[in-house]
Amino acid sequence: MTEALKSGATIGILGGGQLGRMLSVAASRLGFVTHIYEPGANPPAGQVADRLTTAGYEDAEALAAFAASVDVITYEFENIPTAALDILESHRPIRPGREALRISQDRLTEKNFLQDLGLKTAPFADITDQASLDTALAEIGAPAILKTRRFGYDGKGQARIKTLDDAQQALGDMAGAPALLEGFITFSHEVSVIAARGIKGDVSCYDPGENVHTDGILDTTTVPAKLSAGQRMDAVLLAANILNKLDYVGVMGVELFVTPQGLVVNEIAPRVHNSGHWTQNGCTVDQFEQHIRAVVGWPLGDGQRHSDVVMENLIGDDMDRVPELAKEADCALHLYGKAEVKPGRKMGHVNRVIRSQSK
């Protein structure tokens, strides 16, 4: 399928969290119907999608039925088991494609891919046992972070290592899971580029946003980011470089550290990204619609930023602030419909729009 799907076609989305939910809403704005595949009960995306399949990624029958019911498949998270992808792809195209998933599912593969592209990353080493950890620590130095190679997000599957005791403890906690050690680098701040590539290879990037994390979870994204014109251009070009190399179709989040030595790639996510939520109120076509446009083969939309925005995540008890936030002018609320509030759980976000003075 290289032709554009017509409005009215069905888009299958793997994952029913808030990203799947906002993708689903964006798809509906263009007249597309969505079908969510999600193992968990009552997913947020289920409330706004036309259809919901509740089944696991090991359920071959459910996967095949899901794939057969849609015209194209996309996803809200990168950790989809390979066997499930094989079944799905035998029925319908998966966008972004398998190569992007293969690389981003494994932190070591991702780092090697980025280095092969000539991009800077934090120093890293493959960890297979205590001996390799000792060697890596000696080379990279402490403090450093031990990370599982697979299935990490929002700071999960990570341990900070300051001493040799920490190292032993952390490796034990990983219980034999493949891991890598990452060195710290000195950076002034973190930015991210939300980049999109269409089916014909056209690339469009949103203006980079500046991210602040608290306890490993994104707290705020501010646009415009503190960047020189040269840094801004570097950021956008290196993102385009990554997307082109992967023959990528869809939206990708590229996290960058700003250092005196230039931009260092922290990680890439082959999907819409929390640091791109500001586009909902800062651009005519937001990252969710941009992703949908790409995966259905439509031309990419206009990604120009029309307003400055500060996006703030609402996490856990932040939900108690909603009645006050609802009164604020130029404050756009986006809540995810999650029934249960838990500490650290992303419940919604708010985009504070800063208008130009002339209006």
Add this chain to the structure above:
Amino acid sequence: MTEALKSGATIGILGGGQLGRMLSVAASRLGFVTHIYEPGANPPAGQVADRLTTAGYEDAEALAAFAASVDVITYEFENIPTAALDILESHRPIRPGREALRISQDRLTEKNFLQDLGLKTAPFADITDQASLDTALAEIGAPAILKTRRFGYDGKGQARIKTLDDAQQALGDMAGAPALLEGFITFSHEVSVIAARGIKGDVSCYDPGENVHTDGILDTTTVPAKLSAGQRMDAVLLAANILNKLDYVGVMGVELFVTPQGLVVNEIAPRVHNSGHWTQNGCTVDQFEQHIRAVVGWPLGDGQRHSDVVMENLIGDDMDRVPELAKEADCALHLYGKAEVKPGRKMGHVNRVIRSQSK
């Protein structure tokens, strides 16, 4: 229920067309769950709502079950049978309230209500038979329009009368339905005010838009409208006057003719309105979210216009233009997911955003 509903509550929406669809999406943005009630099969709103009840307005059991499953009830159209409203209201509050429906369901009642408020309307007369039509025509003059008192929209249930022969024909076509005769008035252009009133009586109006109709169907809405500062203030104040008189809760569309003698009220619609679609890309909080905020008892959102917008309806074959429209910069597409294209059918709309020069 005078307290604010919490994010996560369920909103029942009567009617599953594009207005119900966009209300449903707006509700989901605030974390509310929606349940659509619609007699027709495969309604556009069903694709984006959590639940859909397919049943008629004479089905007392389905109405009661629907009402019991939601926390508050609103609607996308005003012609809901009174008996159905009685059943629904015995279970849950209906917002906007019954008085607004009683008045807007009947063109004669509406005209009398507006005149009692001291507002200008086109000349009109109650028509019960040929004799009353003859008298009215003599008084109002030809051309004039004979309209059914109830169940009209988009130019339906209307006949233009130029001669006495026309009059006889038109009255025959009405088949005894209660009717009124309306005179023409000379106006330079039509504008509409999308006004909102919260549960505590706070009123907020969007900047009036200027409407152009083709064949009785809205074609474009342009903001800002051609209005003097005085006319703009008059428009907003008379709309607030109407909402306050009705103790209204929700969004209302107020259509006005601009004449040398001042503003003349054409009609009111107790719901979100086609001429308010521009707010989706011209304001932080659009008319759909504003309506939801009102009916759940939240504070009204910021209705400030941040950009100029030209909204154009996509009707019937206009859908063929979608691939070209998708390429245009600052052009926001909103498609309704209707399976079948029919002449005169509203399939979607496009908001062309005109940014201020400073950005």
